[in-house]
Amino acid sequence: MSSIILKQLEHLDPFILDQLLQDFQPLFQHRSYTKGALIHQEGHICNHIFLIEKGIARAFYYKDGKDITAHFAAEQTSITAIDSFIQRKQSRYNIEALEDTTAITISHQDIQTLLDNKPQYERYVRLYLEQIYIDLAERIEDLLFHSAKERYQKILSSNPSLLQRVNLGHLASYLGISQETLSRVRAQFS
Amino acid sequence: MSSIILKQLEHLDPFILDQLLQDFQPLFQHRSYTKGALIHQEGHICNHIFLIEKGIARAFYYKDGKDITAHFAAEQTSITAIDSFIQRKQSRYNIEALEDTTAITISHQDIQTLLDNKPQYERYVRLYLEQIYIDLAERIEDLLFHSAKERYQKILSSNPSLLQRVNLGHLASYLGISQETLSRVRAQFS
DNA sequence: CGCCGAGTTGAACTGAATCAAGAAACGTGG
């Protein structure tokens, strides 16, 4: 059994979680992507949410021609073109596999149908949304108050393995600083 | 009838909206606050969501002794100490009435009970959360890519009345710039 | 071997913060 448990939901009652998994299980589809593959392309409506089993992916978009990373997702976390998935409109995000990656995908339609039939699961979708909302609010505070150095330090302590797995340019744009600055900051730590 | 309709929900089917209002109506409590009053105080758990009928409020917190505005809410919008309301823990936010303000409050407990009894409403909570999530994501992009001047211009066109109603210091901290810079930026426009 | 992408380093520049001092507006009590 593919018992992927999203970090956002891991604090749930194991019994409920089990129930939840059983009901979602039939919706799971497994997909694989080779390093560099485009999992989702901008301009399309994104109909899936991707739960990463193995590997790492990033969502990015182009701003004035520059490639900007909006989100990384490694094992046990999820990724989708959130603008499109929520609003059912064309997405400005691309999603790219940064390593050979396997993911469970669930379609928007399947979730919708399941929720229509079993509205009690709306609750877990809500918990999930609440959690990603809190994450985003934290990121805003980061951008507002922490210097390039502090932002690097924070990710260094909260998610050190990420630094080994993604390249400097992607991380820099995610942190909202230039690659050169990130390189200099990093140099101070070794 | 106090037909407050949140901006986030105004696109719903009028029939459903009506139904929704009818079920939520009994949970509504009306409160009034005089200018300057603290609607919610940091360190406490925030048990209510506030739907502003008249007036304007802001959520703020202290960062290194400085007063930082995280959110404004005027008529037809909502405010709460979101960290606390979602996670049921002590809040770092204060909420303050910037004008004489009347609001409808709904308690967390009442929402929870209603949702337990009528899980079909989870859906609307979700829609609401999705919307505020999108708003937040937009704000991140703003912080990453727009200069002080551009951020001012954006709010000037999207929400011009706000500029008349809140003072410069509050707006500056919301935009993530110093009051002096905001003053200079504004001077260029008149 | 030589190319190519990724990372580093240097130098000049710049938007915005900070510090400091005044000016304007606001409201409260006499």
Place this chain on the structure above:
DNA sequence: CCACGTTTCTTGATTCAGTTCAACTCGGCG
């Protein structure tokens, strides 16, 4: 309704973190 104190806003001078542009290094890989 004016006077005074407080808060809010403006303006100037200085400083600084981070950007940009450009050149260079390094490690694979065809």
